[in-house]
Structures are given as C-alpha cells and as structure tokens.
Amino acid sequence: MKVFGYRLPGMSSLLLWALLWEIVGQMELTFFLPPLSAIFVTLMEIGTTKVFIKALQETGHAFFVGTFFAIVIGVPVGIMMGKNRLIDEILLPWVNMFLSAPLTALVPVLMVLFGFGLKSIIITTTLFAIWIIVLNSRAGVLQINRSLVEMALSFGASPKDAFFKIYFWAALPEILGGVRIGFIRAVKGVIIGQLLISVVGFGALFELYSSNFLMKHFWAVLIVLFTISFIIAECLAWLERRVSYYAAQR
Amino acid sequence: MNNISTDVDNAVTVRNVCKNYDNVEALRDLSLEFPRGQLTSILGPSGCGKTTLLKIIAGLLKPTSGEILVNNKPVTGPGPDRAFVFQDFALLPWATVLRNVAFGLELRGVAKSEREAIAEKYIKDVGLTDFEHSYPHELSGGMRQRVGLARALSVDAQVLLMDEPFSAVDEQTRRKFQEDLLDLVKNENKTFLFVTHSIEEAVYVSDQIAILLPRPSRVSEIIRPSGFREKEALNIRRDPEYLDIVDRIWASLRTYVE
Numbered sequence: 248m249k250v251f252g253y254r255l256p257g258m259s260s261l262l263l264w265a266l267l268w269e270i271v272g273q274m275e276l277t278f279f280l281p282p283l284s285a286i287f288v289t290l291m292e293i294g295t296t297k298v299f300i301k302a303l304q305e306t307g308h309a310f311f312v313g314t315f316f317a318i319v320i321g322v323p324v325g326i327m328m329g330k331n332r333l334i335d336e337i338l339l340p341w342v343n344m345f346l347s348a349p350l351t352a353l354v355p356v357l358m359v360l361f362g363f364g365l366k367s368i369i370i371t372t373t374l375f376a377i378w379i380i381v382l383n384s385r386a387g388v389l390q391i392n393r394s395l396v397e398m399a400l401s402f403g404a405s406p407k408d409a410f411f412k413i414y415f416w417a418a419l420p421e422i423l424g425g426v427r428i429g430f431i432r433a434v435k436g437v438i439i440g441q442l443l444i445s446v447v448g449f450g451a452l453f454e455l456y457s458s459n460f461l462m463k464h465f466w467a468v469l470i471v472l473f474t475i476s477f478i479i480a481e482c483l484a485w486l487e488r489r490v491s492y493y494a495a496q497r
Numbered sequence: 498m499n500n501i502s503t504d505v506d507n508a509v510t511v512r513n514v515c516k517n518y519d520n521v522e523a524l525r526d527l528s529l530e531f532p533r534g535q536l537t538s539i540l541g542p543s544g545c546g547k548t549t550l551l552k553i554i555a556g557l558l559k560p561t562s563g564e565i566l567v568n569n570k571p572v573t574g575p576g577p578d579r580a581f582v583f584q585d586f587a588l589l590p591w592a593t594v595l596r597n598v599a600f601g602l603e604l605r606g607v608a609k610s611e612r613e614a615i616a617e618k619y620i621k622d623v624g625l626t627d628f629e630h631s632y633p634h635e636l637s638g639g640m641r642q643r644v645g646l647a648r649a650l651s652v653d654a655q656v657l658l659m660d661e662p663f664s665a666v667d668e669q670t671r672r673k674f675q676e677d678l679l680d681l682v683k684n685e686n687k688t689f690l691f692v693t694h695s696i697e698e699a700v701y702v703s704d705q706i707a708i709l710l711p712r713p714s715r716v717s718e719i720i721r722p723s724g725f726r727e728k729e730a731l732n733i734r735r736d737p738e739y740l741d742i743v744d745r746i747w748a749s750l751r752t753y754v755e
C-alpha cells in the first residue's frame with residue numbers, strides 16, 4: 248500500500264481498523280465492543296494469571312498434538328492417493344465428503360466413542376485439519392512430472408527412495424499450502440472441541456467470559472488466539488515461499 | 498546363440514517385441530540389434546513408438562511379448578548397465594547441479610564424498626565447472642541437458658539410452674552437442690541408442706540408423722554409413738555419402754508425413 252508516495256509496511260491497514268475500533272469503543276455504542284485500549288489493558292492483567300497460562304497450555308497441547316497427527320497421517324495418505332489409482336478411488340469420496348461436512352455435528356459421536364477428555368478434543372482438531380492436507384498432498388503428487396519418477400526408477404530407485412527423494416519433495420509446495428490451511432482449520436477445531444466436549448482451555452475462558460458478559464476479557468482472549476494463528480500461518484507461508492523457486496517448474 | 502549375426506558383438510538385442518497400450522498397437526514384432534561401442538539412431542515418424550521402444554529397453558515398460566537382451570541377459574527391469582538421458586532433462590529442481598549429477602550414484606548407495614568426486618569430474622567434462630552449486634532454474638536449456646548427460650555418464654553404464662536429448666536446445670548448442678557426442682562415442686567405450694526426429698542429426702552422429710515405420714512399428718530399413726565416419730567432424734556435412742543418405746531417408750519417410 249502506498250500513501251503520498253510512501254511505501255507503508257504490510258499490515259498497515261490493520262492500524263486503521265484498530266483506530267476505528269478504538270473510536271467506536273470510546274463512543275460506548277454497545278457493551279459488546281469496548282475500546283481496543285481497554286482490551287489490551289485487560290489482556291495485560293489476565294495474561295499473567297495462572298488461569299490464563301493454564302488455558303494457553305491446554306489449548307496449545309491439544310492443538311499441536313492434533314495437527315501433528317493430521318500431518319503425519321494426512322501427508323502420506325495424500326501421497327499414496329496421488330500415486331495409486333486404486334487407493335485414490337477408494338478414499339477420495341470420503342475425503343471430499345469430510346472436507347465439506349459440518350464436522351461439528353460429529354463431535355457428539357466422538358464424545359461417545361472417546362470420552363469427555365483431551366483425547367476427543369485432539370481427535371476433533373485432527374479431523375478439522377487433516378482433509379485439506381490429504382487433498383493438497385494428493386494434488387501435489389498428481390502434478391509431478393512423470394519423467395522425474397521414470398528418471399529415479401531408471402537409476403534403480405527403491406519404492407522408499409522414490410517416496411522420500413521424489414514424491415515428497417516434488418509435492419512439497421502443495422503439501423505446505425495444505426498444512427497452512429490445515430493449521431487454520433485446526434484452530435477452529437480445538438476451540439469447538441473445548442466448547443463442546445469438555446470445557447477446558449481457551450474454550451472454558453470463552454464460555455466463562457461470554458456468559459458473564461465480560462466483553463473486554465472475551466476480546467482479549469480472542470485477540471491472543473487470532474495473533475497466534477496468524478503467526479503460525481505466516482511462518483508456513485514463509486516456508487512456502489522458500490520452496491516456490493521450484494514450484495513453477497517441476 | 499544368435500543365428501542372425503554371430504560375428505558382431507551386440508550390446509543390446511531386441512527380439513520380436515510387441516507392445517500394446519490398451520487399444521493402441523504401438524510396436525509389432527520389432528527386432529533390432531545394437532552393436533557394442535557404436536551409436537545407433539532410431540528414426541521414424543512422430544508417434545511411431547520410438548520412446549516406447551527406448552523405455553522398454555530401459556526396463557521402464559514391459560513389452561506385451563518378445564524379449565530384450567542386454568549383454569545377452571534378458572531385461573526384467575531397470576539395471577546399472579543402462580542409463581537414460583531424458584528429452585525434458587528430468588532434473589530435480591530442488592537440488593543443485595552437483596546433487597543432480599550425483600543422483601544416479603546416490604540411488605545406488607555410493608557414499609557422499611565418493612559420488613561427489615565422481616560427479617565433479619563429469620561436471621568438468623561437460624563444461625559446467627563453476628555451476629556445481631547452481632539450481633536447474635538458473636541454467637539455460639543447453640546447460641540443463643549437460644547436467645542430464647553428466648548424470649547418465651557418472652553411473653558409468655555400458656549402454657546410454659537417449660530420447661531426443663537435443664530437441665529442446667537451440668540449433669547452435671545442438672550442433673556443438675552433436676560434435677561432442679561424436680567424441681564421446683569415440684572415447685568412451687559405450688553403446689549409444691539415440692532417438693531423434695532429425696534426419697541430418699541421425700546421419701551425422703550414427704554408425705547405424707534404424708528407420709521405423711508408422712504404428713504398428715517395425716524396422717523398415719537399417720542404414721550403415723561407412724565412408725565418412727572417420728572424417729573430420731567439420732567435413733561430414735559436405736560429404737557426398739552424407740548428403741545421399743539424408744536424401745534417401747527423406748525419400749522413404751516423406752510419404753508418412755502429412
């Protein structure tokens with residue numbers, strides 16, 4: 248963005264929105280929107296409390312374990328689907344269905360199957376993240392140049408070599424794109440899990456603050472959550488740019 | 498054992514090979530012999546099955562029937578006795594020139610320091626010193642094919658399979674490559690199987706030219722230029738026999754080109 252010939256750093260528009268928020272907040276139009284400055288003051292207050300740190304830990308734990316499984320299962324499954332017609336035809340309808348299904352509706356079933364604890368929350372997180380990772384990894388493999396694979400085979404590559412030295416790297420730009428979107432979906436998954444399954448972590452804080460109309464607290468937690476997922480997404484976008492030099496010509 | 502030519506030592510023998518893709522009959526009963534230490538071109542109209550034949554010899558495709566012998570042993574899959582040079586180079590875009598050239602050796606389990614030493618020698622041979630740490634997207638088409646060639650040479654296979662290796666490089670580079678190829682055939686004791694679209698190129702570089710007919714392909718003619726092979730590279734294109742053969746091949750192929 249350029250203003251009066253000056254090049255503004257990225258995200259400058261956020262400042263404008265923050266200013267607008269502050270003004271609307273100061274006007275006290277609605278209890279729902281306290282001034283942004285007041286929210287940050289609250290954030291400083293609760294940010295160091297035991298309750299908040301515990302919530303952050305619980306959420307982070309479920310989030311990282313959930314996305315870990317989504318990646319470790321999703322990437323190989325997606326690559327297998329891209330490599331093998333049969334596996335693809337068996338799994339693709341399911342992946343597509345789950346990608347667009349209202350997963351929230353499945354949460355009660357998970358509770359019945361896996362109980363009311365961390366396990367169910369992690370599984371919910373994984374379920375939110377995994378499908379797009381599978382689909383993207385698959386798409387990454389499908390666009391691989393056949394002659395790269397033939398090259399590896401002609402020099403005697405074992406199936407394991409072909410997987411780790413060709414398929415994985417050739418599909419990496421798409422895989423990273425899938426992981427980035429998967430992480431964003433996982434944030435949604437972990438909070439929904441914490442709200443519906445067992446009221447812990449940030450989910451519990453949201454519940455507590457919103458039912459008591461503590462809007463400043465509510466927004467403070469939300470901003471923390473936004474910021475964390477924004478940073479994660481940006482880190483992955485940075486990784487994606489690192490491999491983009493070969494994405495255009497595989 | 499082979500009743501057709503007991504006196505010539507063949508590195509590769511193709512015997513009665515048929516290949517069908519679903520309902521396309523690409524090769525029908527094709528037999529061809531590739532004498533050791535020589536360069537044989539495979540020439541034919543587009544879509545006649547040249548790539549198919551080369552991939553069957555490489556062990557990348559299975560023939561529907563018939564057999565391939567390399568050093569008198571039947572081919573069941575890819576093997577260290579053959580190396581492939583690809584029309585589209587097939588370089589790893591995420592790896593440097595050094596790793597690309599060493600990749601064949603890497604897949605064969607050669608230790609890193611050893612394979613890099615070998616790779617550096619061939620990088621020097623193909624004239625890419627100083628580009629070891631460049632990536633393929635930083636190279637020109639001609640330089641990329643040099644990488645592909647260095648990779649095939651560094652595994653030291655006896656048979657080199659080249660599928661239109663020069664078709665994606667510019668005319669001047671191509672002429673240089675053709676001259677280099679002549680040196681390579683002379684100096685390395687390897688057998689070259691060379692697919693090309695260009696009649697002039699085939700006649701210029703070959704000890705033997707196999708002409709294929711359109712699908713389903715068989716060998717229609719084998720031509721062995723004899724007079725100008727020993728001549729200076731620069732004089733070949735002026736040799737009467739060279740010009741004769743080019744004309745003769747065009748005469749037999751022109752009916753198949755629409």
Ligand SMILES: Nc1ncnc2c1ncn2[C@@H]1O[C@H](COP(=O)(O)OP(=O)(O)OP(=O)(O)O)[C@@H](O)[C@H]1O
Pocket residue numbers: 518519521523542543544545546547548549550712
């Ligand atoms: N995987 C495949 N499935 C079905 N048909 C194929 C396949 N590969 C090749 N063919 C067919 O087999 C025939 C021979 O193909 P091939 O690529 O071997 O020809 P070519 O002589 O190398 O052609 P070009 O000179 O254009 O490179 C073509 O008609 C092609 O359509």
Ligand SMILES: [Mg+2]
Pocket residue numbers: 547548549
């Ligand atoms: Mg071809």
